[in-house]
Each structure stands twice: as structure tokens, then as C-alpha cells.
Amino acid sequence: MxxxxxxxxxxxxxxxxxxxxxxxxxxxxxxxxxxxxxxxxxxxxxxxxxxxxxxxxxxxxxxxxxxxxxxxxxxxxxxxxxxxxxxxxxxxxxxxxxxxxxxxxxxxxxxxxxxxxxxxxxxxxxxxxxxxxxxxxxxxxxxxxxxxxxxxxxxxxxxxxxxxxxxxxxxxxxxxxxxxxxxxxxxxxxxxxxxxxxxxxxxxxxxxxxxxxxxxxxxxxxxxxDLAHNLPYVSGNRGWAGVIPALIVAYERAYGLDLTSFISDYGFEVIDQVDQECIAQFADDYPTLTDASMVKAPYTSLLDVPEVVAAIDDNxxxxxxxxxxxxxxxxxxxxxxxxxxxxxxxxxxxxxxxxxxxxxxxxxxxxxxxxxxxxxxxxxxxxxxxxxxxxxxxxxxxxxxxxxxxxxxxxx
CATH class of the missing domain: 3.40.50.1820 (Alpha/Beta hydrolase fold, catalytic domain)
Structure with missing residues (x-):
């Protein structure tokens, strides 16, 4: 060469x-x-x-x-x-x-x-x-x-x-x-x-x-x-709910979030499915997915998780x-x-x-x-x-x- x-x-x-x-x-x-x-x-x-x-x-x-x-x-x-x-x-x-x-x-x-x-x-x-x-x-x-x-x-x-x-x-x-x-x-x-x-x-x-x-x-x-505003808008959205797990993957990569501390079993299942996809593949694949379904107790939303909020605020x-x-x-x-x-x-x-x-x-x-x-x-x-x-x-x-x-x- x-x-x-x-x-x-x-x-x-x-x-x-x-x-x-x-x-x-x-x-x-x-x-x-x-x-x-x-x-x-x-x-x-x-x-x-x-x-x-x-x-x-x-x-x-x-x-x-x-x-x-x-x-x-x-x-x-x-x-x-x-x-x-x-x-x-x-x-x-x-x-x-x-x-x-x-x-x-x-x-x-x-x-x-x-x-x-x-x-x-x-x-x-x-x-x-x-x-x-x-x-x-x-x-x-x-x-x-x-x-x-x-x-x-x-x-x-x-x-x-x-x-x-x-x-x-x-x-x-x-x-x-x-x-x-x-x-x-x-x-x-x-x-x-x-x-x-x-x-x-x-x-x-x-x-x-x-x-x-x-x-x-x-x-x-x-x-x-401001993704803190977009998150509740796309939660349960037939065309766009699939961006929620994809964004979790992106933020984990960029900020090293400890997903085990707040992601539910269902959340990990969906994250594994979108982990290597493009948006045309995942955006509308989860019409009933909600923000709440991605997290485990005591959380009811990703916006309850301090490190997630801090990362979103940084952007x-x-x-x-x-x-x-x-x-x-x-x-x-x-x-x-x-x-x-x-x-x-x-x-x-x-x-x-x-x-x-x-x-x-x-x-x-x-x-x-x-x-x-x-x-x-x-x-x-x-x-x-x-x-x-x-x-x-x-x-x-x-x-x-x-x-x-x-x-x-x-x-x-």
C-alpha cells in the first residue's frame, strides 16, 4: 500500500x-x-x-x-x-x-x-x-x-x-x-x-x-x-416508540450508563433486538412500548433516573x-x-x-x-x-x- x-x-x-x-x-x-x-x-x-x-x-x-x-x-x-x-x-x-x-x-x-x-x-x-x-x-x-x-x-x-x-x-x-x-x-x-x-x-x-x-x-x-420533552411524546406512539430503546443504547455507549440499575427485563429484551439496527428497522416495530415499560421499580420513567436526566440535559x-x-x-x-x-x-x-x-x-x-x-x-x-x-x-x-x-x- x-x-x-x-x-x-x-x-x-x-x-x-x-x-x-x-x-x-x-x-x-x-x-x-x-x-x-x-x-x-x-x-x-x-x-x-x-x-x-x-x-x-x-x-x-x-x-x-x-x-x-x-x-x-x-x-x-x-x-x-x-x-x-x-x-x-x-x-x-x-x-x-x-x-x-x-x-x-x-x-x-x-x-x-x-x-x-x-x-x-x-x-x-x-x-x-x-x-x-x-x-x-x-x-x-x-x-x-x-x-x-x-x-x-x-x-x-x-x-x-x-x-x-x-x-x-x-x-x-x-x-x-x-x-x-x-x-x-x-x-x-x-x-x-x-x-x-x-x-x-x-x-x-x-x-x-x-x-x-x-x-x-x-x-x-x-x-x-430536548429529548426530555420528546420522551413522553413518543411513549406508546405507534410510529416512533421504537426510538426509546435505541436512545438508551446510544446514551449507554456515550455515557457508560449502568443499565442494570434501572432497566426492566422487558427493556433489556427490546434493547437486545434494536442494538445493531437502523431507525427504519426499529422506529415503528413497538407500537405499544412505553417509557414506563422500559424501567423497573422503583422507577416509573426514564426521567426518574438521575444519570439519564443528566445525560439528556447535556444535550x-x-x-x-x-x-x-x-x-x-x-x-x-x-x-x-x-x-x-x-x-x-x-x-x-x-x-x-x-x-x-x-x-x-x-x-x-x-x-x-x-x-x-x-x-x-x-x-x-x-x-x-x-x-x-x-x-x-x-x-x-x-x-x-x-x-x-x-x-x-x-x-x-
């Missing part, structure tokens, strides 16, 4: 293996693929490219003429430690002035077969991945360079905020380094549902974590602003920083509470709070639309928003019209 040596700063040398085989249908899942493993040191800057290989943008049955690269890079986890993940870097067939879109897929995963780097190279697909791959193709056709990070990391820690934002920002850094682009290259970020997590958190932590990046606009839709959007870039925030409202899984008042509250801090916010509410139904509307409006931001046009802030929404204070 060939390799090159990069000089980082003034002293750090990193050997970067190149020209590995192009992955595709029949390739091992990331958990079994040596490309994703890094045994070397991580005493390098966040965003440093550690390894790369070519890839073809494709579905399991249909290749395209679009080629790109996968880059393994150093990023940072929720506790501030160095870790690695992979981003897919795609260049348009007809390139123009380079504009980077960091697109964050809603892969909401507990198993590595769901990783964007795997699905975009044709390793697997799902209805959600297929729809978002079509959106990515649209950005490529419009001449954008697209970066798609595996922002949940090696352990697939779904909905964990800061580290998802770090992975998104470091994915942009890695792409700029790999493509030899300056940090002044304009960047837009977009994501819906699970993909809103790295998007919103990326905007929130960027001023301190990646101040050199030229973020021109951030579009996030269907946001899980409330808007709690860690203030974005310095124009933002587009959107959510559906299918019933008095929300879009069937996300809380409309929470997203509105986040938008209102950002406005009070001087952030330029454009807020959209899709009345009558469920979470799934609001996806096309958001993607269309998000594309318009980013196009205008890259073009340097005036923003469409409607801060003066956004009511307060829900309070986003930590759960005691």
Missing part, C-alpha cells in the same frame, strides 16, 4: 495510506472493514486526514459516474477525547467555484451498516438513505462539493450533541485539507431529523471549536431539541454556545404537540432564543405535516436558503414574528 507523509504545523508527521480499494456492493460493513480502524496516535489536530481511499457514488444496484473519496480523520468525542470517523467527499461532475455543502444524513443508527460512507458507496440502502442520496445528487448536479460525515462515530452514538457537531466540522476540515482548499472556502451545513443534530450543534460549537471555517449558512429541520440544543452564522430552522406540526416525534414548541423556542441572542434566524413551521411529510418541504426550502447564502444575498430573518415557544431549561 502506498503512503504519503504530511507536515502538519511545524513538527507533526502523519503517514497517510492512499489508493486503497474502492468499496462497493459486497464490501464488509464498516465494523469489519480495516479502513475504519486506526491504531496510530491521535496527537494531531482535529480534522487531520489519517487515511483515504476512492469510492463511487452508487446504490447497491446502480453505479453513477460520480466518484469521490472516503477519508478517515481525527475528531473529538463528547468528553473531549480524540477519536476517528470517516467522511465521504464528493466532487461535482462539472466543478465551478468551490462551495462545500456538509450534508448530514439521518442515519440514526446503532449498526455500522447504516453509516453514510457505506450506503453512499452502495453497501446497503433504506428508504431514508435512498431519499437523502437523491438530495445529495441534486447538490452535486448544482455544482456543489458535498461532504457527508459518519458523525455518530465508531460507536454509533446517536443524538449525542457536541461530538456530532465536532465530527461535522472536522469533516469539513478534512475535506478542505484533502482537496487542498483554503479554510476561507464557503461552507453550508444542512440536515433533517437525526441529521439536524450535527447541523445545529456544529453551528453552536463552531465559534470556539472551528472559528477558521467560513460558515455562510446552516439549515436544520425536525430537530430533537439540550442551545445550551453550549451561540451560532455566528445565519440559520434556517424548521419543523412540522401535525397535532397540538408536534410533528409526531419532534416538539414544535421546542424548535420554535430554540429559534426565539437564538433571535434573542442576535442570531439571524429564518423559522418555518409546516402546519398539518408529520415528521416524514415535512422532509421534502424542508429540503426544498433548505436548498433555497443555502443557495441564497452562497450567493451573498440578503437573509430572510423573521425573528420579529417568532413567538417564544417552549422553555429549554434542564430537567431537574
Amino acid at each position: 502506498a503512503s504519503v507523509v504530511l507536515l502538519l504545523g511545524s513538527a507533526t508527521l502523519v503517514s497517510v495510506p492512499v489508493a486503497q480499494a474502492d468499496p462497493g456492493p459486497g464490501s464488509p460493513v464498516p465494523a469489519n472493514d480495516p479502513f475504519y480502524d486506526w491504531d496510530g496516535g491521535l496527537d494531531v489536530s482535529p480534522g487531520t486526514v489519517l487515511r483515504s481511499r476512492p469510492m463511487t457514488f452508487r446504490t447497491p444496484s446502480q453505479p453513477t459516474p460520480i466518484t469521490g473519496s472516503q477519508v478517515l480523520y481525527r475528531t473529538t468525542d463528547q468528553q473531549g477525547d480524540g477519536v476517528v470517523t470517516v467522511a465521504t467527499v464528493l466532487r461535482p461532475l462539472i466543478p465551478g467555484p468551490t462551495r462545500i455543502v456538509s450534508y448530514h444524513m439521518a442515519y440514526d443508527a446503532l449498526g455500522s451498516q447504516c453509516n453514510p460512507s457505506y450506503t453512499l458507496s452502495g453497501g446497503s440502502t433504506s428508504p431514508i438513505a435512498g431519499a437523502e442520496q437523491a438530495v445529495i445528487a441534486g447538490y452535486l448536479a448544482a455544482g456543489y462539493t458535498v461532504v457527508v460525515p459518519d458523525y455518530e462515530g465508531e460507536e454509533l452514538e446517536w443524538t449525542i450533541g457536541r461530538q456530532s457537531g465536532y465530527a461535522a466540522l472536522d469533516g469539513v476540515r478534512a475535506a478542505q485539507s484533502f482537496l487542498q482548499l483554503p479554510s476561507s472556502t464557503p461552507v453550508g451545513m444542512i440536515g433533517y431529523s437525526g441529521g439536524s443534530v450535527p447541523t445545529q450543534w456544529g453551528a453552536e460549537v463552531a465559534p470556539e471549536y472551528a472559528p477558521e471555517l467560513n460558515l455562510v449558512g446552516v439549515a436544520a429541520g425536525g430537530l430533537p431539541v 439540550i440544543m442551545g445550551s453550549q454556545g451561540t451560532p455566528r452564522t445565519p440559520m434556517f430552522l424548521a419543523v412540522g406540526q401535525a397535532d397540538p404537540i408536534g410533528d409526531s416525534v419532534m416538539i414544535t414548541g421546542d424548535v420554535r423556542g430554540l429559534a426565539h432564543d437564538y433571535c434573542s441572542r442576535g442570531v439571524d434566524v429564518q423559522y418555518a413551521q409546516y402546519d398539518g405535516l408529520t415528521h416524514s411529510e415535512a422532509f421534502p418541504a424542508f429540503e426544498a426550502q433548505g436548498l433555497q436558503f443555502l443557495t441564497e447564502r452562497f450567493g451573498g444575498g440578503p437573509t430572510r430573518s423573521n425573528c420579529v414574528m417568532i413567538p417564544p415557544g417552549n422553555a429549554l431549561t434542564p430537567t431537574p
Whole structure:
């Protein structure tokens, strides 16, 4: 295997293996693929490219003429430690002035077969991945360079905020380094549902974590602003109750929760079933599952468990920083509470709070639309928003019209 040596700063040398085989249908899942493993040191800057290989943008049955690269890079986890993940870097067939879109897929995963780097190279697909791959193709056709990070990391820690934002920002850094682009290259970020997590958190932590990046606009839709509010909403919900055990798995991975102290026997049974699945497999598989059924006495809810509440409070959007870039925030409202899984008042509250801090916010509410139904509307409006931001046009802030929404204070 060939390799090159990069000089980082003034002293750090990193050997970067190149020209590995192009992955595709029949390739091992990331958990079994040596490309994703890094045994070397991580005493390098966040965003440093550690390894790369070519890839073809494709579905399991249909290749395209679009080629790109996968880059393994150093990023940072929720506790501030160095870790690695992979981003897919795609260049348009007809390139123009380079504009980077960091697109964050809603892969909401507990198993590595769901990783964007795997699905975009044709390793697997799902209805959600297929729809978002079509959106990515649209950005490529419009001449954008697209970066798609595996922002949940090696352990697939779904909905964990800061580290998802770090992975998104470091994915942009890695792409700029790999493509030899300056940090002044304009960047837009977009994501819906699970993909809103790295998007919103990326905007929130960027001023301190990646101040050199030229973020021109951030579009996030269907946001899980405070999971303490979402939990009772999806409990017993025919379409979404399956996210409860999946979130327990993600939080156990990220925070080392002692599940034996509060999970019921039935809870462990369901956790074992979803442990390696993607959201399309588990979200609607447990129509009668409730929050109460997941815990054992003396608890009656996950929100009775102090360590669970502390972990959820650590991931409330808007709690860690203030974005310095124009933002587009959107959510559906299918019933008095929300879009069937996300809380409309929470997203509105986040938008209102950002406005009070001087952030330029454009807020959209899709009345009558469920979470799934609001996806096309958001993607269309998000594309318009980013196009205008890259073009340097005036923003469409409607801060003066956004009511307060829900309070986003930590759960005691």
C-alpha cells in the first residue's frame, strides 16, 4: 500500500495510506472493514486526514459516474477525547467555484451498516438513505462539493450533541485539507431529523471549536431539541416508540450508563433486538412500548433516573454556545404537540432564543405535516436558503414574528 507523509504545523508527521480499494456492493460493513480502524496516535489536530481511499457514488444496484473519496480523520468525542470517523467527499461532475455543502444524513443508527460512507458507496440502502442520496445528487448536479460525515462515530452514538457537531466540522476540515482548499472556502451545513443534530450543534460549537471555517449558512429541520420533552411524546406512539430503546443504547455507549440499575427485563429484551439496527428497522416495530415499560421499580420513567436526566440535559440544543452564522430552522406540526416525534414548541423556542441572542434566524413551521411529510418541504426550502447564502444575498430573518415557544431549561 502506498503512503504519503504530511507536515502538519511545524513538527507533526502523519503517514497517510492512499489508493486503497474502492468499496462497493459486497464490501464488509464498516465494523469489519480495516479502513475504519486506526491504531496510530491521535496527537494531531482535529480534522487531520489519517487515511483515504476512492469510492463511487452508487446504490447497491446502480453505479453513477460520480466518484469521490472516503477519508478517515481525527475528531473529538463528547468528553473531549480524540477519536476517528470517516467522511465521504464528493466532487461535482462539472466543478465551478468551490462551495462545500456538509450534508448530514439521518442515519440514526446503532449498526455500522447504516453509516453514510457505506450506503453512499452502495453497501446497503433504506428508504431514508435512498431519499437523502437523491438530495445529495441534486447538490452535486448544482455544482456543489458535498461532504457527508459518519458523525455518530465508531460507536454509533446517536443524538449525542457536541461530538456530532465536532465530527461535522472536522469533516469539513478534512475535506478542505484533502482537496487542498483554503479554510476561507464557503461552507453550508444542512440536515433533517437525526441529521439536524450535527447541523445545529456544529453551528453552536463552531465559534470556539472551528472559528477558521467560513460558515455562510446552516439549515436544520425536525430537530430533537430536548429529548426530555420528546420522551413522553413518543411513549406508546405507534410510529416512533421504537426510538426509546435505541436512545438508551446510544446514551449507554456515550455515557457508560449502568443499565442494570434501572432497566426492566422487558427493556433489556427490546434493547437486545434494536442494538445493531437502523431507525427504519426499529422506529415503528413497538407500537405499544412505553417509557414506563422500559424501567423497573422503583422507577416509573426514564426521567426518574438521575444519570439519564443528566445525560439528556447535556444535550439540550442551545445550551453550549451561540451560532455566528445565519440559520434556517424548521419543523412540522401535525397535532397540538408536534410533528409526531419532534416538539414544535421546542424548535420554535430554540429559534426565539437564538433571535434573542442576535442570531439571524429564518423559522418555518409546516402546519398539518408529520415528521416524514415535512422532509421534502424542508429540503426544498433548505436548498433555497443555502443557495441564497452562497450567493451573498440578503437573509430572510423573521425573528420579529417568532413567538417564544417552549422553555429549554434542564430537567431537574
